[in-house]
Amino acid sequence: MRLDRAFVRKKRPHNWIEGVERDKWGKIIRTCGVACCPYKTGKPDQLKNHKAAKHGINVVWCSCDQDNCDYKAKQASSVKNHKQDIHNIDVGWH
Template identity: 60%
Template sequence: MILLFLTPPTPRQRKKSEKAEASLDEDTNPKLRRPARNWIKGVVRNKWGGIIRTCGIDGCDYKIGNPNHMKSHKAAKHGVDVRWYTCDQPGCTYRAKQASNLKGHKATKHGINVVFFKCTVPGCTYQAKEAGTLKRHKADKHGINVTLFYCTMEGCDFQAKRALVVKQHMSNIHDIDVVWHYCNLDGCGFRAKESRSLGRHQRTLHKKHFLNPNTTAPVKEK
């Protein structure tokens, strides 16, 4: 004769059993099935009463459910109800619309609460105060996570690791979105696509008219 001793189920086991029974009921009775949840709409509905807030500024189609995010958007993009965060360091007039920007400024410019981002490549001792700077270093020096930017002109295979370099290339080579720098000396019609070219022109041809060879401001005649 074999005796079986059955122990009562634990609370956790009872909970799992109840869930299994409920799931079985939903499968056999379509009326008990719960509708599929739209997670984005569900979050908005549950936390902020189903309200989707729109910016309301002419030409801006930004919308979101979180009222704090909307407030931050209006302050940062449109200057509405801006709360300025000012640097408290002596002689510094920097201010920002977001506390995180001020924190980054104080770390970068004043060395306050600096968190260094270090290169993880063996043998490299490079470190930076900003994650973006470290990312550029690893791409430029070590070829890690490189994003190449290409010239969009047909037949041109120019490429670079930075969008700004491609923009300069397209301006200098293909005359796209050119910003001209003009010589401000009376009677001179020189212009250049780069400010350094204008400075070189002025230092070479108009040296006596400029007080500082590194500036483009002409000397006032006495």
């Protein structure tokens, strides 16, 4: 084995883009993109969840189906709890 082969730099993958912010493992760092929001992550699912939770972007709202009730929530379980607490629907007494 030649010594100079031990110091050869690994080739970058074909999809490597220069000028993109990366972490120490080479994964792309994604920023939120909303004004004045400093959030950064390396995982696209976490960025999607952050935008939905903090900024209300791409949120599918669940709403209460009772008459004259305007309650909305991001999670179906919250609507179910609302129905139990406010409208006494599907209440299981123990």
